[in-house]
Amino acid sequence: MSSARRVQQWVTFGRMWYLFDAKWQNPFDASTKIVKVLSGSHKPIYHNDIDCGDHVVVINSAQIALPGDEWERRVFYHHTGYAQGASWTLAHQVHEKDKTMVFRRAIYHALDTSLLRHARMCRLHIYPDEEVPEEILRNVSAQLRQMRAVPKRLDHYTEDEVKNFPKLFEWPKDYVLET
Amino acid sequence: MTASVWNHFWGTTIARTPHYNGIGRFTQQLQRITFKFCKSSGASKGVRDFIEKDLIHYARSNPGVVVYLKPRRHRGPVLKAEYLNGEEEYLYLAKRPREEIVRWVDHYTTRSGQPTARLMKTHHTHHLSIQGVWTPWTHRHPDTFTRTYPDEEASQAEKIEKTATDELREIAERLSIGEN
Numbered sequence: 459m460s461s462a463r464r465v466q467q468w469v470t471f472g473r474m475w476y477l478f479d480a481k482w483q484n485p486f487d488a489s490t491k492i493v494k495v496l497s498g499s500h501k502p503i504y505h506n507d508i509d510c511g512d513h514v515v516v517i518n519s520a521q522i523a524l525p526g527d528e529w530e531r532r533v534f535y536h537h538t539g540y541a542q543g544a545s546w547t548l549a550h551q552v553h554e555k556d557k558t559m560v561f562r563r564a565i566y567h568a569l570d571t572s573l574l575r576h577a578r579m580c581r582l583h584i585y586p587d588e589e590v591p592e593e594i595l596r597n598v599s600a601q602l603r604q605m606r607a608v609p610k611r612l613d614h615y616t617e618d619e620v621k622n623f624p625k626l627f628e629w630p631k632d633y634v635l636e637t
Numbered sequence: 638m639t640a641s642v643w644n645h646f647w648g649t650t651i652a653r654t655p656h657y658n659g660i661g662r663f664t665q666q667l668q669r670i671t672f673k674f675c676k677s678s679g680a681s682k683g684v685r686d687f688i689e690k691d692l693i694h695y696a697r698s699n700p701g702v703v704v705y706l707k708p709r710r711h712r713g714p715v716l717k718a719e720y721l722n723g724e725e726e727y728l729y730l731a732k733r734p735r736e737e738i739v740r741w742v743d744h745y746t747t748r749s750g751q752p753t754a755r756l757m758k759t760h761h762t763h764h765l766s767i768q769g770v771w772t773p774w775t776h777r778h779p780d781t782f783t784r785t786y787p788d789e790e791a792s793q794a795e796k797i798e799k800t801a802t803d804e805l806r807e808i809a810e811r812l813s814i815g816e817n
Binding site: 463466469470472474477478479501502503512517588595598599600601602603604605606607608624625626 | 763770771772773774777781784786787788791792793794795796800805806808809810812
């Protein structure tokens, strides 16, 4: 094999590193997107047998958003392996304990149950905030788009922006409408 | 013989020629052909006929091939072909008529010397795609290379529909209620 063809092989099968910002994202929605990248099924060279998945670095996993009352309703199951070792923990309790666990379990659940599952999980790097080790961050060469827009709260706007926001009409005094 | 036994014994290969032989120039791969035969036994009759009637013509028309003759008393006739890549091929020629030997010699002259193996497919190319093989950078927006990550703009979700804030701003613009 000539050197040009050898390099062609490397560049085709080289692993990419993607960044994903989990701020205000539903981890169960985001997992569909991230699992595709982890398993490599977004590549035209994809095949069941080959391990061609990319790395995904997830930041801000502490700021994920679960829909509805899922923080109260969703339950995570664990079994110690001993008799009566089963335990069920609410999502918000799990999140208090470990800010990356809810996201990690969402991805693990969405990955298909093949022999490559653990190898793919190893390529997922989750960080609760924006602090990512330098040796991880310097590999990152692209970013995945978020699934939904991050809402901007009123207190995130500057005072000028709030004051200068266009006003279509004036509310009556004390918001009492004259009828 | 099952297919798997065949494959273990003969091996599998793709269609190929030694060093692109025949593209631009052709190099004779057969370098030496040796006939071992007996001058008296009946089994070597066909080889002796071949030597009498065809060998001179063969040697003249193939100047790149060295032809050896080795008479051996009371031994079976054998053809040995040696190729440029170091491979050797033997063929036992006992009781074979002259016409068949002519065809066998032609076969060994035109062979590449590569070992016989099952062809996995009848066609093969090193250039899988005329467009170039896909890489992770194919069809990627040039912005990807210039950004430093994390990048907020690259992260933002695609805007599918207008928000209430956007609509309010539009109405204000239409009514020219400029930002005071």
